[in-house]
Amino acid sequence: MTDTPRLSIVIPFFNHEEMVAEMIDSIRANDYHDWELLAIDDGSTPAAAAFLSQRYQDDPRIRLVPRSREPKGAQTCRNMGLEMARGEFIVFFDSDDYVAPYCLRQRVEAISQRRDLDFMVFPSGTYNDRTFRTHDSHDLYGYPIYKDDLAAFLERTLPFIVWSNIYRTEPLRQQKMSWDTNLLSLQDSDFNIQALLHGLHYDYSHAKPDYGYRTEANGTSVSKKIPSERHRKSHLYFVNKQYEEVQRKYHGRYDINLFHGALYIFSSALADGIETDFSMQLADIVCQHDRWRGKMLRLKIKTGLILGHILPQKVARQLPMPLFLIRKRLMERVIIPQRIADYQKTKQPSF
Numbered sequence: 001m002t003d004t005p006r007l008s009i010v011i012p013f014f015n016h017e018e019m020v021a022e023m024i025d026s027i028r029a030n031d032y033h034d035w036e037l038l039a040i041d042d043g044s045t046p047a048a049a050a051f052l053s054q055r056y057q058d059d060p061r062i063r064l065v066p067r068s069r070e071p072k073g074a075q076t077c078r079n080m081g082l083e084m085a086r087g088e089f090i091v092f093f094d095s096d097d098y099v100a101p102y103c104l105r106q107r108v109e110a111i112s113q114r115r116d117l118d119f120m121v122f123p124s125g126t127y128n129d130r131t132f133r134t135h136d137s138h139d140l141y142g143y144p145i146y147k148d149d150l151a152a153f154l155e156r157t158l159p160f161i162v163w164s165n166i167y168r169t170e171p172l173r174q175q176k177m178s179w180d181t182n183l184l185s186l187q188d189s190d191f192n193i194q195a196l197l198h199g200l201h202y203d204y205s206h207a208k209p210d211y212g213y214r215t216e217a218n219g220t221s222v223s224k225k226i227p228s229e230r231h232r233k234s235h236l237y238f239v240n241k242q243y244e245e246v247q248r249k250y251h252g253r254y255d256i257n258l259f260h261g262a263l264y265i266f267s268s269a270l271a272d273g274i275e276t277d278f279s280m281q282l283a284d285i286v287c288q289h290d291r292w293r294g295k296m297l298r299l300k301i302k303t304g305l306i307l308g309h310i311l312p313q314k315v316a317r318q319l320p321m322p323l324f325l326i327r328k329r330l331m332e333r334v335i336i337p338q339r340i341a342d343y344q345k346t347k348q349p350s351f
Helices: 017-028 046-055 074-084 103-112 149-154 169-174 187-197 229-250 255-268 276-289 291-307 313-318 322-346
Strands: 007-013 035-041 062-066 089-092 119-121 125-128 131-133 165-168 202-204 211-213
Touching: 007 017, 007 074, 007 103, 017 035, 017 046, 035 074, 046 062, 062 074, 074 089, 074 169, 089 103, 089 169, 103 119, 103 165, 149 187, 149 229, 149 255, 165 169, 187 229, 229 255, 229 276, 255 276, 255 291, 255 313, 255 322, 276 291, 291 313
Parallel strands: 007 035, 007 089, 035 062, 119 202, 125 211
Antiparallel strands: 089 165, 119 165, 125 131
């Protein structure tokens, strides 16, 4: 290892030390060695921190760094990692996933050949039961199957995830890119949207999938916390932020996509019921930026409230938007998986 490793790897973690160790071990098993790992501890128990510290004390490439500022959360940890990174390139991985043995070399070599790019996107697979799978899943990302990636992100569809990318470190700093610490969820989507709005140059790699996203439930999913009051406020902040920033740059070009994103939050990001105050605040935000569609959302909310007297609450909330929900489900369950399968058959290298 040199004093200035070519690649910086940033991983926030919070307890679950066995999973964290499994992830770090997969990094160490790579056939590329010119890296540093900044594992930012988001307040783990002393036992978890001690376990990892002892396990990797003989590897100078690995630095376990306690989060030194508020607020608590992965976004603060990633911001710290970006500030501390010494590498020409940087990747942001999750602590409970897996990387293939060729991942780091594949990414560094590919982006090194593309000096015109600020970041590069790689296809992913899934990782469960200590098995890396690259096919037959609804949780595959990093494939060039969309006509407009920004439109997809705004509709809450994910063309790629931050962990599917490798970035040049300097452009992120020049553009003052960071994770929004006001968000309790959707931080990853927000970061990707910021990269696109800042005009960072990127392309997709036609390489083998090299990252395994762990999809098995571990009881810590952020989605389980979304119905909380704090998460509802975070969602309202997110929707307003996206409207303001996207309309500032593109005016009304993406209004329909922004509206679909708001509909998705209304229909899917709540537990049961319509939660009138939250729903009407959401409609007010849409109306502020897109008056006609905001009125449409208000009508859907009022219709749902009426239906809620005779139907189950979740059904009442979703029934006024059948075309949107059918389209969303078809995209998620049929169209996107088929596009990925077709791409894998025709363009992606086989193992």
